[in-house]
Amino acid sequence: MKVLVTGFDPFGGEKINPSFEAVKMLPNKILNVSIVKLEIPTVFYKSIETLRSKICEIQPDIVICTGQAGGRSHISIERVAINIDDASIEDNEGNKPEDKPIFFDGENAYFSNLPIKDIVKGVKSIGIPAEISNTAGTFVCNHLLYGLMYYIHKDFKRTLGGFIHVPYLPEQVINKKNVPSMSLGNIAKALEKVIEISVEYYEKKQRA
Amino acid sequence: MKVLVTGFDPFGGEKINPSFEAVKMLPNKILNVSIVKLEIPTVFYKSIETLRSKICEIQPDIVICTGQAGGRSHISIERVAINIDDASIEDNEGNKPEDKPIFFDGENAYFSNLPIKDIVKGVKSIGIPAEISNTAGTFVCNHLLYGLMYYIHKDFKRTLGGFIHVPYLPEQVINKKNVPSMSLGNIAKALEKVIEISVEYYEKKQRA
Amino acid sequence: MKVLVTGFDPFGGEKINPSFEAVKMLPNKILNVSIVKLEIPTVFYKSIETLRSKICEIQPDIVICTGQAGGRSHISIERVAINIDDASIEDNEGNKPEDKPIFFDGENAYFSNLPIKDIVKGVKSIGIPAEISNTAGTFVCNHLLYGLMYYIHKDFKRTLGGFIHVPYLPEQVINKKNVPSMSLGNIAKALEKVIEISVEYYEKKQRA
């Protein structure tokens, strides 16, 4: 069994991206399952292509993408991605799509098929604030989750997929007034718990 | 040389108080200076009396009080305390004073004589968000800082004193929507830095 | 030409609902188009049925539903509704569905077909803060927008439909700390502008 976990490279003027920083800290095995880590470029379509290639290559059972949600205070588990790109800043290659569908033959939205409520409970149970989010925005995070679920529905039907948004790191908010943050250690612990709950859920489904 | 560091006991329905939790984690020596730790009851006047007794007993050079500021995202270094008690909830012994002066013969306000700007810079320099605060509220935190500076002005003129407000811990905001928190490790690291900067400032003043 | 505008009845312990209060203030004609006003019960399914009956009865060209989004500071124009009911409080008849699809034969999501970007620009142009929102939540507001767009796609293909979330009124936040509000007059002015922009867009589409 294999879990693919991704984080993004820095964007929007930030020097680091807490998502991939936390992914790098994860152990290589969780509950005896191999963890494969991948950095994804914060670029429309190239992000989806990078993810898709890796999925084809390693055939993971579970794919968990992560990204930075500057301004949120809790780990947020995304419920859904919508078929729209609508950027208010440029991505890392200068693209700034406005109100464009991601895939013309895709559904209006795809729901994550991770056990999002159990994940929230699990992360809270280790003392880290977590919540369901009903929007991943309309920038590259939503784009990637949409692409992931589009390909899961099309080509990888047995795969579980989802997206976790993480707060800024403390060092990112030093000059931002009243903006919440979360320590890297806690973000990594939360992601480890996300993977544990997802693996247990996957195994229970297999047995069922 | 000696530093007295205090934190409060839990109040307002919380089960822990991040301030004393962090104080307990501090080493017993910082920059070769002894650190004495004291838990203070969240009670009007009793808090000041507890602090004053300890100051008389151990004669510290620096007194740093800490308290919980639920809802703030940054470590905040208080600039000033005002001569008023005005509680919107009861303290831990059921007192709820409204618009009462703390000491009739006290000034309207006292400024902390810690190097508050240097402290903010120092805490930021280790990657932890910090800011000056211009109000410690009108509950027991402001009360204690006021009492501390009142006695420093009256009886302990060479002592440095101040107050640090710290955010909720992550486990305290698990069921609070959009409320920021800070890890206990980072709060403790910040307090250690606060003490270092204060000790260096005290020593420079002595030599001057 | 006819526009149907709806607001909800009060819910969640509030005594009024700013959405229907503002709808009531609208003139009966805007740009020479008849405005029909309807109060909708904050109840799962019954809300959709109430709306659908009225649509069948009066055959409007444009349907604009409005609801209260406590805590938001800006008029928000919803982009999309998702096929899920997931309530954290009871509706006005005691229903509290968790993770239930709204219509089994519906799409995962429907996008509003109002000109949402033009509407934001138009509302801002009269000095009232407005924004696109990418989530209408998972309570009765999302439910109603989903139902509206489901029936538009199925039965009323030439109709324009959308949803506007409005802030609390000032009197609703009197005892809520740091919670934004908007005056009833400004909410009503914003809704009037929303209708104007929508009517102009509808007429331009007809001519095209």
Add this chain to the structure above:
Amino acid sequence: MKVLVTGFDPFGGEKINPSFEAVKMLPNKILNVSIVKLEIPTVFYKSIETLRSKICEIQPDIVICTGQAGGRSHISIERVAINIDDASIEDNEGNKPEDKPIFFDGENAYFSNLPIKDIVKGVKSIGIPAEISNTAGTFVCNHLLYGLMYYIHKDFKRTLGGFIHVPYLPEQVINKKNVPSMSLGNIAKALEKVIEISVEYYEKKQRA
């Protein structure tokens, strides 16, 4: 009997200042008392001098200064001003004092002698959100309130004085995400109520 009400000119890149906009809307008589209106420059010391000259000239019984508190959602009644200028932006003549006392012979702080609790109750009673604030910051607003109370204590002992902070206007937050505002009409109504409560309090004190 006379009431002097002041507002500031715009600063910090804003084109208007809601405080003086609202002051201009006040009637010339409230409860049969003359209202004198004055615009104050957002400049350290010049603001105090402008206010002091007018006080000497017209000898008001009550002085109510108002200013913009961008980011606050409620009308806030300031409790206290502290003896410090500490600017993070330049005033309208390029001054940016850091940690400077306002008057060397002044107290550390002065409390407003308006009936601040009654004012909060009164403003709420007309459906407008209001609160006590324990800090007017360390920019020109605090500076002016400090100067006002300094001169009241020194030269105009029978005068009542205080400071009201008002939110942004809706048009000021059009391009500010999640920032609250209040309509000009409601700000003006709130100020009228502030004056009414202050006049009634003054008259009761005279009779006592």
